[in-house]
Amino acid sequence: EAGVTQSPTHLIKTRGQQATLRCSPISGHTSVYWYQQALGLGLQFLLWYDEGEERNRGNFPPRFSGRQFPNYSSELNVNALELEDSALYLCASSLTGLNPYEQYFGPGTRLTVT
Amino acid sequence: EDQVTQSPEALRLQEGESSSLNCSYTVSGLRGLFWYRQDPGKGPEFLFTLYSAGEEKEKERLKATLTKKESFLHITAPKPEDSATYLCAVQAWRDDKIIFGKGTRLHILP
Numbered sequence: 001e002a003g004v005t006q007s008p009t010h011l012i013k014t015r016g017q018q019a020t021l022r023c024s025p026i027s028g029h030t031s032v033y034w035y036q037q038a039l040g041l042g043l044q045f046l047l048w049y050d051e052g053e054e055r056n057r058g059n060f061p062p063r064f065s066g067r068q069f070p071n072y073s074s075e076l077n078v079n080a081l082e083l084e085d086s087a088l089y090l091c092a093s094s095l096t097g098l099n100p101y102e103q104y105f106g107p108g109t110r111l112t113v114t
Numbered sequence: 115e116d117q118v119t120q121s122p123e124a125l126r127l128q129e130g131e132s133s134s135l136n137c138s139y140t141v142s143g144l145r146g147l148f149w150y151r152q153d154p155g156k157g158p159e160f161l162f163t164l165y166s167a168g169e170e171k172e173k174e175r176l177k178a179t180l181t182k183k184e185s186f187l188h189i190t191a192p193k194p195e196d197s198a199t200y201l202c203a204v205q206a207w208r209d210d211k212i213i214f215g216k217g218t219r220l221h222i223l224p
Contacts, residue, residue, distance in 0.1 A: 042216040056211055090157050101205065105157030
């Protein structure tokens with residue numbers, strides 16, 4: 001069974017540009033979570049999508065947004081990139097209804113903002 | 115405010131030297147506590163979920179335990195391939211957000 005996949009593996013952007021990151025969950029999983037892992041800060045929760053709806057959001061500015069498609073894949077968009085957005089962005093998926101939600105992570109997208 | 119604190123930040127052990135990693139948490143209404151393993155440059159790998167105080171789970175050389183305020187990840191007779199960062203996370207009933215600790219970097223020397 002295929003795990004969570006993310007693309008691209010690496011992404012280099014300049015300050016002020018927009019970045020789009022993509023995630024495909026494990027087959028049968030309906031929830032997708034996005035996290036930011038910056039050096040020294042640990043995993044910070046960004047967004048949670050389930051059944052196409054945004055269920056929860058972490059303490060990030062509105063320029064971090066996303067969506068979930070009918071096939072449950074998801075996209076994270078970061079507008080007006082800032083240098084401090086450089087980080088590993090991780091996507092995870094889970095089966096909704098599992099109590100509590102066990103998350104399975106993808107390999108991540110390394111975003112570098114110059 | 116919900117919080118997760120892991121200690122120590124880093125731990126170096128000789129192969130075969132057993133030890134424990136700590137995860138202290140403050141959350142109003144614990145829905146679940148998770149342990150993950152993360153290798154450098156990779157996504158975290160799910161290890162365990164613990165639901166209530168007194169619960170224990172085992173996997174190979176790892177055993178996770180849970181009390182009302184903390185969780186321990188016990189590593190018995192570790193091998194160099196157990197070297198990784200171990201992450202603890204909690205989920206609250208109140209808002210379903212999952213909060214991660216900063217992790218413990220474990221290095222097992224051959």
